Each structure stands twice: as structure tokens, then as C-alpha cells.
Amino acid sequence: MSIGYLVTGKKDECYGCEACVQVCAHSALHLVEDEEGFRYPLVNKDKCVNCGLCNKVCPVEHPLEKETDEQIAFGGYAKDSQIRENSTSGGAFSAIVDRWCSGGGENYAVFGALADGLEVRHSYVVDKSLISPFRKSKYSQSEIGDAFKKVRCFLKEEYSVLFSGTPCQIGALLNYLRLYRTSTEKLLTVEVVCEGVPSPLYVRKLNEFFLRKYKTPISTIDYRNKDNMRWDFEVMEVGFKRVKTGFFNSFGLSGCKVSNKTDRWFNPFWSIWLQHLMSRPSCYKCAYATKSRVADITLGDLWGVHIYCPELYGNNGGSSVVVANTVKGREVVAGIQQSMVGHELDMDDVVRFQGPMRRPVSENPRREECMADLQNPLKKYEEINCRWAKSPSLKLLFNKYIWGNRQKVALWNIKQSFGRK
Secondary structure, three states, rough: OOOOOOHHHHHHHHOOOOOOHHOOOOOOEEEOOOOOEEEEEEEOOOOOOOOHHHHHHOOOOOOOOOOOOOHHHEEEEOOOHHHHHOOOOHHHHHHHHHHHHHHHHHOOEEEEEEOOEEEEEEEOOOHHHOHHHHHHHOOOHEEEOOOOEEEHHHHHOEEEEEEEEOOOHHHHHHHHHHHHHOOOOOOOEEEEEOOEEEOOHHHHHHHHHHHHHOOOOEEEEEEEEEOOOOHHHHHEEEEEEEOHHHHHHOOOOOOOOEEEEOOOOHHHHHHHOOOOOOOOHHHHHHHHHHHHOOOEEEEEEEEHHHHHHHHHHHOOOOOEEEEEHHHHHHHHHHHHHHEEEEEOHHHHHHOOOOOOOOOOOOOOOHHHHHHHHHHHHOOHHHHHHHHHOOOOOHHHHHHHOOOHHHHHHHHHHHHHHHHHH
């Protein structure tokens, strides 16, 4: 039976949510990165007074009851093309923020994850026009810092608060607030459909590769660049501030801006991660990977759109699935529909194309081997990819580039057009 990392020391019983660190009034806990790059709480026994708050707030030791209200699913994309272009999928997050924060001059705060180079951390804004850094998917576990404490402070001051994060982060926040008996009436929780967080060791290897190539570190990673209406190609764009080449060096110039783009099927990151070779241990037994959820709203990509609702494909510009799990969530989702192109969906269809809403990711039996290679300082990025990344088959490339979703939807539109005649 699971008890929790602070009791058992088992790494698969710690989500890395940081709730235990924030709840400790004596600063007796801090996070320490292990050899795989994941952070775990460490107790300073000299400061610990054995109050037990860290155990009470732990979402593994004290899991929350899932929401049992009738779920409503909505699919679609933002009418504002700029918002859609700058979002990972269809721009639903921006619509939700706008709806929740339009309280007639009421104070509000929006929390989300933002990227700073390779690092990802939670932060907040009190002006909804500044939420752009929160929009994109980060594919890295964010450092929560003192975000839970700040949420509690805002709620005590009667702010309307929106907190977005992974399901385990939402669960940890709710445990934290309930421990302090903080009212959540003015809190809206928005979770992403999460397929596990990868080890940061991989992107560090990637950074070392580009340091050798361009003599400059990575400044930005956009894991899901739209690349001119190519949402379902999941293009990764790696950017650099300035790259010095021999030509620029000879004239003492600073160089030029450079970026590197790779489609999903040629991207070793996607291949290795989706083989579940480098996920956090707790992701393989995640209690949140079920149809029932803990957040008010669940957000994800509208995968399967070309199969069961092709009218929402929108020329491959990105489409979102939004699941309202609570009464509060349903009210917000009903309010965003006027700013989006879309309609309600059948929950069975949604869950069929959302693996993490059915079960946790399965652990690859060769995970330890892969992680050992990532930990080896002598193993270069190229060697890691050569051993662990799979090359796309000709059949897959045909299905994606020759007869892909765009072509299938185009054929569906033609058939619809003839049907109307």
C-alpha cells in the first residue's frame, strides 16, 4: 500500500509537487535533485519538530476525491487567429482566463508555468494581457516555489484566482488550501492532460550539443511550434540569442539569431519520451491519470479531431479539448463558447483519444538503461539518440506527409459538399 515518499523513501511515491516544502513553517524541508534530474524533498532533522503537516498535505498520503459531477466536453479553437497561433492547441486557455478574470473590475491573479531557457517555474500575473508566457506547453516539470502560499494570500484578500498546472500540482494545491481551511470559492483550477514529465537530463544533453555546434546555449525551446498551420506535426523549435560564425568573428560582430526546427517524427526527444524511457517514477503509477479529475477544467489537444469531429480541424491550426468537471467549470466553459469555433463532444470520444485520461503511462522495461546513458557524462547527445530514438518507417511517413490528417479532412469536406448538393 502506498504511504508516501516522506515515509517510505520510494521515489515512485513522490510527485515532486513541493507542497510539503511550502507547508513547513520551520523551513525543515528543501528539494534536492537526484541523479536522474528529478527533485525530491529532504528533511533537515535539526529543524524538524515532527508536526506532521508535511505528511498531511502530501497528495500521495492523502489523495483527493475525484470530482463526480457530470462532465461536459467541448472542442474547438479561438476565433482570434493571433491567440490560436500563439497557443499550443486551440487557444482555449486564453479564453478561460479572459472569462474568469472579466469580473467587472474585480481583482484577480493568474498562475501558470513559464520557461526561462531550459528552466521552467510557476509564476503569476495580475493583468490578463500578460498571460502569453503561460500559454505554451513546457514538457518539463515546473518549480512551484512559493506559488501555493501566494495563491492562499490572494484568496484571503478576496482575489479571483486561476491556477493552471499538471493534475498532481492541482491536487497538491487543493490539499494545501484545505489544510489551512482556505475557501476555494474564488479559485478556478485548470489542469493539462499530462503524459508524464521527462527527465531534464535530456534537454541538458541537447544544450551541450548546441553549445558545441553554435558556441552558445539554448535561449528558448518551443516544443509545439505551429510552423505555419502545422499543429499536428508537433514541430519543436530551439532558439539561440546569437550565434557567432567564422564570418562574423572575423569582423568582430555579434552574429545572427538562429533557430532549429524538427518535425515530431524526426525529433529524438519525442521518440524517447513517448517510449516512456525517461519519465518521473511516480508518473508510471499516477493516481490522476483517470477519466475522473480533481480540477475544475481539464485542457488538452483535440486529438482524433480528423476522425470524429473533422469540422473542428480548422486547416491544421490547432484545436483544443476542454472538459468541465465541476459546476464552476461548466459555468466557465459555457461562457467561453462565444469566443471559440466549436461544439460539445461526447466524453467517450474524448477519452478514447486521450490516453492519460484512461491510465498512467506504462514503464518501459529498459528505462534504467536509458537513464544510465543520460547520467553518463561521456555519453553525448548524438550517442543517446542513436541508441534510443526510433527512426520513422516509410509507412508512417507516407501516412503523415502524403496522406495525412489535412488530406483526410479535405476529402471529408469534399464529400460533405457533394452531400449538400
